[in-house]
Amino acid sequence: MANLTNLYDVSKCTACRGCQVACKDWNQLPAVIEPFKGNYQTHKDTNGDTFTIVKFMEYEDPVDGVQWNFLKYQCMHCFDPACMKVCPRQAYSKTEWGATFHDPDKCIGCQYCTYACPFEVPKYREREDKITKCTLCVDRVEAGLTPACARTCPTGALTFGPRDELLQVAEERVKFLRVNGFPNATIYGKLELGGLNKLYVLTDTPDKFDLPVNPKVSGNTVFWQDWIQPYFGWLIPLALAGSATSFITTRILANKHGAHGEGGHE
Amino acid sequence: MALIPEYRADVPRVERFNFLARFSHWGHTVTFLLCLFTGLVLFLDGVNWLAAIFGGYAGAGLVHRIAAVGMTIVIVIGGVFGFKGVIEWIKDLLRFGKNDIIFVMKFPLEFLGFPVKMPPQTRFNGGEKGNSMLTPTSVMLLVLSGYIMWFPAIFPGGLVRVAYWTHDIAMVLATFMVCMHGYLGSFHPGSGESFWGMWKGTVRADWAQHHHAIWYEEAYGDKDQDKTE
Numbered sequence: 478m479a480n481l482t483n484l485y486d487v488s489k490c491t492a493c494r495g496c497q498v499a500c501k502d503w504n505q506l507p508a509v510i511e512p513f514k515g516n517y518q519t520h521k522d523t524n525g526d527t528f529t530i531v532k533f534m535e536y537e538d539p540v541d542g543v544q545w546n547f548l549k550y551q552c553m554h555c556f557d558p559a560c561m562k563v564c565p566r567q568a569y570s571k572t573e574w575g576a577t578f579h580d581p582d583k584c585i586g587c588q589y590c591t592y593a594c595p596f597e598v599p600k601y602r603e604r605e606d607k608i609t610k611c612t613l614c615v616d617r618v619e620a621g622l623t624p625a626c627a628r629t630c631p632t633g634a635l636t637f638g639p640r641d642e643l644l645q646v647a648e649e650r651v652k653f654l655r656v657n658g659f660p661n662a663t664i665y666g667k668l669e670l671g672g673l674n675k676l677y678v679l680t681d682t683p684d685k686f687d688l689p690v691n692p693k694v695s696g697n698t699v700f701w702q703d704w705i706q707p708y709f710g711w712l713i714p715l716a717l718a719g720s721a722t723s724f725i726t727t728r729i730l731a732n733k734h735g736a737h738g739e740g741g742h743e
Numbered sequence: 744m745a746l747i748p749e750y751r752a753d754v755p756r757v758e759r760f761n762f763l764a765r766f767s768h769w770g771h772t773v774t775f776l777l778c779l780f781t782g783l784v785l786f787l788d789g790v791n792w793l794a795a796i797f798g799g800y801a802g803a804g805l806v807h808r809i810a811a812v813g814m815t816i817v818i819v820i821g822g823v824f825g826f827k828g829v830i831e832w833i834k835d836l837l838r839f840g841k842n843d844i845i846f847v848m849k850f851p852l853e854f855l856g857f858p859v860k861m862p863p864q865t866r867f868n869g870g871e872k873g874n875s876m877l878t879p880t881s882v883m884l885l886v887l888s889g890y891i892m893w894f895p896a897i898f899p900g901g902l903v904r905v906a907y908w909t910h911d912i913a914m915v916l917a918t919f920m921v922c923m924h925g926y927l928g929s930f931h932p933g934s935g936e937s938f939w940g941m942w943k944g945t946v947r948a949d950w951a952q953h954h955h956a957i958w959y960e961e962a963y964g965d966k967d968q969d970k971t972e
């Protein structure tokens with residue numbers, strides 16, 4: 478089955494945050510009220526009860542004065558998700574159309590996935606001792622609906638459909654933006670981390686949108702998962718086998734050479 | 744052949760480990776093994792039966808944390824009330840020298856049961872000195888990385904990612920040592936009386952003299968008596 482993806486076009490977003498509300502509504506997430514921090518962004522980051530936020534990046538333009546870049550932010554549904562790799566409970570799975578699905582029933586709240594994810598997207602929900610994140614509205618999509626956020630978007634900044642089609646749309650749009658005042662316009666999610674099942678059209682370079690230009694899974698995570706976890710543990714059966722061998726040979730040799738004398742010495 | 748030599752109250756015995764040392768040792772043993780089996784539930788794949796013993800994965804996580812706190816308490820009690828003993832222990836480890844190296848090199852033969860003549864040893868022999876350095880170091884690393892993993896939100900993300908592999912490496916090293924150590928401290932015929940030293944506190948004087956000649960001389964031998972005269 479073809480990958481089904483959200484395309485988010487920054488140049489069409491007005492930061493109305495309808496997607497944020499629709500997501501809360503559909504997923505029945507309680508409000509999380511954070512204190513005012515001097516800009517219009519509602520939450521510092523996604524959290525256990527907020528799967529998606531619209532980020533506000535403020536900057537000063539010499540001609541136009543104070544400007545914002547907006548970014549709808551949530552799980553990127555990586556093709557090769559690091560969260561899935563580290564999870565000791567196999568709580569993550571990929572749906573055949575590309576969503577990274579998290580099963581709360583299996584999750585034990587260890588938070589390995591939070592620190593493996595290059596975006597630190599999975600967030601801890603304390604009241605349940607579990608992790609949560611954007612589901613790409615698996616429940617809606619499998620019932621033939623579009624994700625709640627994409628359905629709500631009034632400007633057409635968020636669309637949903639087959640990834641290859643949306644990729645073409647995105648490429649056209651970037652070409653258009655580049656000759657219409659956004660020379661740095663670019664696609665995000667096409668190649669990053671081997672491909673994300675989320676596509677972005679950005680009007681500037683990713684760093685201007687608080688996105689890692691070249692996202693990477695930490696070397697610590699790779700070392701842990703690819704070297705220590707699979708191989709190092711074999712030392713333990715080795716020690717057990719050594720002790721078992723000694724248990725037998727000591728007793729055989731004791732018969733040959735005579736046992737250790739009283740008190741355990743010859 | 745008996746698994747462990749019989750405990751003989753009718754022969755002269757000398758003290759090897761005081762109550763605090765024994766409390767601390769067995770306190771560590773119980774909490775370590777609980778942490779180990781509840782941790783292996785996550786380290787190994789597909790061991791649902793092991794998790795089931797602790798009431799499932801959430802139960803194993805809870806036992807892991809309770810045992811971790813128990814271990815921390817044992818460390819604090821042992822370190823505070825047994826401070827003098829810990830210092831003496833460390834002092835003995837610092838005496839690591841030629842006799843210890845010879846001991847460790849010959850030990851594989853002794854381990855398998857060949858008769859070998861060992862040079863005189865201090866309170867802890869070369870192998871025990873090695874164990875006394877490697878195992879407690881690994882346990883310290885387990886405790887430090889464990890608390891970071893328990894409360895990741897209050898530590899920088901980079902440190903949390905280091906803690907994950909540290910916890911696993913320290914777990915494997917400590918468990919490797921403990922597997923051999925537990926065997927050597929019990930069913931290995933060559934270790935003889937040492938189990939009773941840790942269980943009841945005393946060992947046979949003749950065993951102590953033979954296995955830890957330097958210690959025996961210093962602690963209970965004529966030399967000591969000379970000094971007290």
Ligand code: HEM
Pocket residue numbers: 565586587774775778779781782783785786803804807811812814815882885886887888889890892893894910911914917918
């Ligand atoms: C103060 C001591 C310790 C603390 C605070 C601690 C804490 C933790 C935490 C928070 C986890 C993450 C899993 C979860 O959320 O349940 C964990 C995993 C684990 N712990 Fe510990 N722990 C301690 C000592 C030990 C000891 C002594 C051992 C073994 C000898 C051990 C072996 C493991 C193993 C094998 C894992 C699984 C790692 C993996 O998934 O690869 N821990 N520990």
Ligand code: HEM
Pocket residue numbers: 759768771772773775776867870871872874875878879882917921924925926928929937938939940941
């Ligand atoms: C599994 C069962 C265990 C048994 C039967 C056992 C037995 C013993 C005995 C008999 C001694 C005294 C050796 C001597 O005469 O000097 C000892 C010492 C010691 N034990 Fe254990 N032990 C066990 C588990 C553990 C565990 C789980 C740890 C730590 C995680 C540990 C750490 C130590 C240390 C550091 C010493 C002092 C150094 C040495 O003598 O090797 N033991 N143990």
Ligand code: SF4
Pocket residue numbers: 552553554555558559560561577593594595596597598599610
């Ligand atoms: S963005 Fe993070 S949580 Fe989402 S699929 Fe990728 S690794 Fe997993």
Ligand code: SF4
Pocket residue numbers: 563564565566567568569579583584585586587588589590591599607608
């Ligand atoms: S917190 Fe849950 S989903 Fe994340 S790695 Fe642990 S068990 Fe898996």
Ligand code: SF4
Pocket residue numbers: 499500501503504528529551610611612613614624625626627
């Ligand atoms: S896809 Fe669904 S879960 Fe994800 S941000 Fe949109 S509404 Fe929320």
